[in-house]
Amino acid sequence: MFRPFALDRDIRRLDGALAVVGGALALTTILFWLMPELSGRIVAPLVDVAINVAATLVGGAVSILAWVRWRETGGVGALYESGAFVVLTVTNAVLLGLVLVGRGDLFGLNPGEPGAASAYLWTSARLMAGALLVSGAVRGLQRTTPPNRPLAIALGPTIGLLIVVLAVLGGTMRQGPEGLPSAPLDTPAVAVLQIVAFGLYLAASLLFRRLYLRERLPSHAFLAVGLVVAAFSQLHFAMNPVVATGVVTSGDVLRLMFTAILFLGIQAELQADLVALRRANAELRRLRDVDAASAGIAERSRLAREIHDGLAQDLWYAKLKQGRVVQAPELEDATRTTSKEVLSALDAALADARQAVMALRVDPTASGSSLAEVLHTYVDDFADRFGIRAEFLVEGDVPRLSARTEAEVLRIVQEALNNVRRHADATLVRVNLDCTEGGLRATVGDNGKGFDAASRPPDRYGLRGMAERAELIGAELEIQSRPADGTRVVLQIPLPEGVA
Numbered sequence: 001m002f003r004p005f006a007l008d009r010d011i012r013r014l015d016g017a018l019a020v021v022g023g024a025l026a027l028t029t030i031l032f033w034l035m036p037e038l039s040g041r042i043v044a045p046l047v048d049v050a051i052n053v054a055a056t057l058v059g060g061a062v063s064i065l066a067w068v069r070w071r072e073t074g075g076v077g078a079l080y081e082s083g084a085f086v087v088l089t090v091t092n093a094v095l096l097g098l099v100l101v102g103r104g105d106l107f108g109l110n111p112g113e114p115g116a117a118s119a120y121l122w123t124s125a126r127l128m129a130g131a132l133l134v135s136g137a138v139r140g141l142q143r144t145t146p147p148n149r150p151l152a153i154a155l156g157p158t159i160g161l162l163i164v165v166l167a168v169l170g171g172t173m174r175q176g177p178e179g180l181p182s183a184p185l186d187t188p189a190v191a192v193l194q195i196v197a198f199g200l201y202l203a204a205s206l207l208f209r210r211l212y213l214r215e216r217l218p219s220h221a222f223l224a225v226g227l228v229v230a231a232f233s234q235l236h237f238a239m240n241p242v243v244a245t246g247v248v249t250s251g252d253v254l255r256l257m258f259t260a261i262l263f264l265g266i267q268a269e270l271q272a273d274l275v276a277l278r279r280a281n282a283e284l285r286r287l288r289d290v291d292a293a294s295a296g297i298a299e300r301s302r303l304a305r306e307i308h309d310g311l312a313q314d315l316w317y318a319k320l321k322q323g324r325v326v327q328a329p330e331l332e333d334a335t336r337t338t339s340k341e342v343l344s345a346l347d348a349a350l351a352d353a354r355q356a357v358m359a360l361r362v363d364p365t366a367s368g369s370s371l372a373e374v375l376h377t378y379v380d381d382f383a384d385r386f387g388i389r390a391e392f393l394v395e396g397d398v399p400r401l402s403a404r405t406e407a408e409v410l411r412i413v414q415e416a417l418n419n420v421r422r423h424a425d426a427t428l429v430r431v432n433l434d435c436t437e438g439g440l441r442a443t444v445g446d447n448g449k450g451f452d453a454a455s456r457p458p459d460r461y462g463l464r465g466m467a468e469r470a471e472l473i474g475a476e477l478e479i480q481s482r483p484a485d486g487t488r489v490v491l492q493i494p495l496p497e498g499v500a
Helices: 004-034 044-073 076-100 117-142 151-175 189-217 218-239 250-326 334-360 371-386 404-423 463-474
Strands: 389-395 428-436 438-444 477-480 487-493
Touching: 004 189, 004 218, 004 404, 044 076, 044 428, 117 151, 117 189, 117 218, 117 334, 117 428, 117 438, 189 218, 250 334, 250 404, 371 389, 371 404, 404 428, 404 438, 404 463, 404 487, 438 477
Parallel strands: 389 428
Antiparallel strands: 428 438, 438 487, 477 487
16 A cells, blocks of 8 residues: 555655765764874774674675575666675675785785785775666666676676786785785875765765665665765775774774664665565465355355255245145045145245355355445345344444455354244344454344253254354354243454454
8 A cells, every 4th residue: 555654754764864874974074184183093903803794794695685686576776786795795805814814914904014905905896886886776767677697797896806806916925925015095096086986875875765765675775874874984094095904994983884784774674575575475365265255155156056946946846746735635634734744844945945045145255245234134134034023233333354254254143043043933033243342243142942052962063063163263152042041142253453
C-alpha cells in the first residue's frame, strides 16, 4: 500500500541526516584547516589495525550484498557498487596483510619514514571507487541494460590495481631491505587528487539519495550519508597525507565513521529483507487459504449439484409414488399406516437433502458477503423451511477473517441448526455473533429438550465434526446443555494479530 506521509517522513529524515553530517564535517574541516595543530597524528597500532580490519570486513560484506542484489534484481547500479567496494576492500586487505606479516616497510608503511607508494595506492583506490559509484548510480537512475561482462566491472579495476602493487613490490624487493624511499606528499598534485575524490564522493552521495527516493532501499540511504563522510575524509587526508603502520589521523577517524555507517546500512537492509520475507510468507499463507477455500467451494458445489440432481430427485420421485400408494383404496389399515410412516420418512429425507444443498452452496468467500450477512441469510432460510422461529443478532463490528475460518464457522453454525431441527424439539433458536476481548464469539441456543452434555454418546458425529472444525481454525467449542433446559453451542474464535 502506498503511504505518502511515511515516504515524506523518510525523505525528510534522510535530508536532515545529510545536512547535519555535511554541516558538522564542513565546520570540523574548516577548523582543522585553520588550526593545523588539531589535525595531528597519533601513534596507536592497535587502533590502526582495528580500523583497517573493520573496514576490510564491512567493505567485503557490502560488496557481496551488492553483488547478490545485482544477481537477483539485475540492477546495474548494484554491480558497480560491488566493484567499488571490491577495490576498497582489496586495498585495505593488501595494506593490512603487509603490516600483519611484518613487511610494511616494503611499501612505504614505516611510521618513522612513510613512503609515497601506500598513499598513492590508497588515493588511486579511492578515485576508482568514487568513479565506479558515480557511474553505477547514473546507470541505475537511467535503467541501462546490464553489461555483457559483469565480472570485468566488478573485478577489473581491482585486478589492475593489484598488478601495479605487485610491480611496485617487485621493484622494492630488488632495491634491498630498506624498501621504498620516502617522498613528499604535501604537494599540489596530492591535494588536487583528494579534491577530485571529494567531488566524486559528494556526487555519488547525491545520486544514491535519488536512487533511494526511487527504489526505497535502506542501504542506499545509509550509503548516501556515508559517502559524505568519505568525501570529507579525502580533504582530511589532503591536510595530513600519511599512510603508515600504527599512525591514526583524523582521516582515519572519518574512515571508521564511514565503516560504521555502512555496517548500520547492512543491518537495515537485512532487517528490511526480513520484513519483506515475513510479508511474503503471510501473503503466501493467505493465498494458500484462498486456494484451499476455492477448492472447497468447488467441491461443495459439485456435491450440491449431485445431491440436487440425483438424491433429491430420487427422493422426490419416491415420495410421489409413495403418496399414490397411500391413497390406494384397497390397502389395509395397518399397511396404510406403514405407508404413511414411509411417506413421512421420505419427506424428512427430502427436506434433509434440500437443506444439505443449501448448506453446501452458501459460502461467504464465494458470495463476497460478510460472515454476518451470510449467517443472517441462512438463519432466515432455516426458519422459513422448517417453521422454527429463528432469530439472528450481531453485536459490534465483526471483522473479516480468513476465507477458511469464515467457512468453518459457517459450517459449525449450520450443523448446530441441523441438530436443533433433528433432535431438540425446539420452538425457538437464537444465533448470536459478537466480538469479545478474547476474539469473535458465535452462539447457537435453543429452548428444546436438551441433553446431558457430560455423558453424550461418542457416536454423535455431528458434535464430533463441529469440534474437529473448531480445532482446524484454532477455535474453542463448548456445548452447554441440560435435560429440559435447552442447548447452547458456543464457538470462541481467536482474532489474528492486527485485527480488532
